Amino acid sequence: GESVGLHLPTLSVQEGDNSIINCAYSNSASDYFIWYKQESGKGPQFIIDIRSNMDKRQGQRVTVLLNKTVKHLSLQIAATQPGDSAVYFCAENRNNNAGNMLTFGGGTRLMVKP
Amino acid sequence: DAGITQSPRHKVTETGTPVTLRCHQTENHRYMYWYRQDPGHGLRLIHYSYGVKDTDKGEVSDGYSVSRSKTEDFLLTLESATSSQTSVYFCAISEGGPAMNTEAFFGQGTRLTVV
Incomplete structure (x- = not known):
């Protein structure tokens, strides 16, 4: 397995x-957002999430910012480490009658130079 | 990987043959999903299940069928494999329903090549 x-x-x-x-x-109706990290040969791993009633959420070394006005999401990683090298995906959750429907963005590859 | 096992991990098959991929979970989560991942497209939802015998289509369901006869197993079947179905397939599970936004946990993926 691998990323894109x-x-x-x-x-x-x-x-x-x-x-x-x-x-x-x-x-604009999406109400829940998730950032995933995918390393080569592995499935996506949950990093952090944020609900639409929030603008910012912090985790360990990571912060997610949500701007609903322009429909923009960002992931900030502090003091980036070589182990952070991976592909990062944002996903938006669109609820329907049956459950969660996660829709993924195309991904960004992060390369950390030692 | 949150108690998710996909099998097989790798498969090469010929065009026109049927293929079934299996996802097995030990978390007793209600929701299960099949995604495919291709260059330039990220992850796209094929089918999902919201309970035993309850399934629905995702955005790229053509050419695929699914079955869920028990909570822990979700099968994805390609009735007649085509080269366009060469991809990496991921199974995911989540606990929450419509009123509960919860993250999905992913398996390790199955690399399928149709020749």
């Missing part, structure tokens, strides 16, 4: 610097 591979936007940062990964979502 080709034609991904790539962000290259120096170890120790902060990283900001951006995502534009499409549906």
Whole structure:
């Protein structure tokens, strides 16, 4: 297994610097957003989530910002480490009668230079 | 991987043959999903299940069918595989329903190649 591979936007940062990964979502009715990290050969892993009634949420070394006005989501990683190198996906949750419907963005590859 | 097992992990099959991928969970989560991942498209939902025998289509369901006869197993079947179905397939599970926004947990993926 692997991530999308080709034609991904790539962000290259120096170890120790902060990283900001951006995502534009499409549906103004989406009420829940998640950032996933995908390392080569693995499935996506949950990093952090945010509900639409919030603008900001912080985790360990990560912060997610939500701007509903322009339908924009960002993931900030503090003091980026080589282990942060991966593809990052944002996902928006559109509830329907049956349950959660996660729709994913195309992904951004983060490369951390030692 | 949150108690999710996909099998097989890799498969090569010929065009026109049927293929079934299995997802098994040990978390007793109600919701299960099948996604495919292709370059340039990220992850796209194929089908999902909101309970035993309850399934619905996602955005790329053509050419696929699913079945869920028990909580822990969700099967994805390609009735007649085509080269366009060469992809990496991910199963996911989540606990929450419409009123509960909860994250989905993913399996390790199945790489399917149709030749």
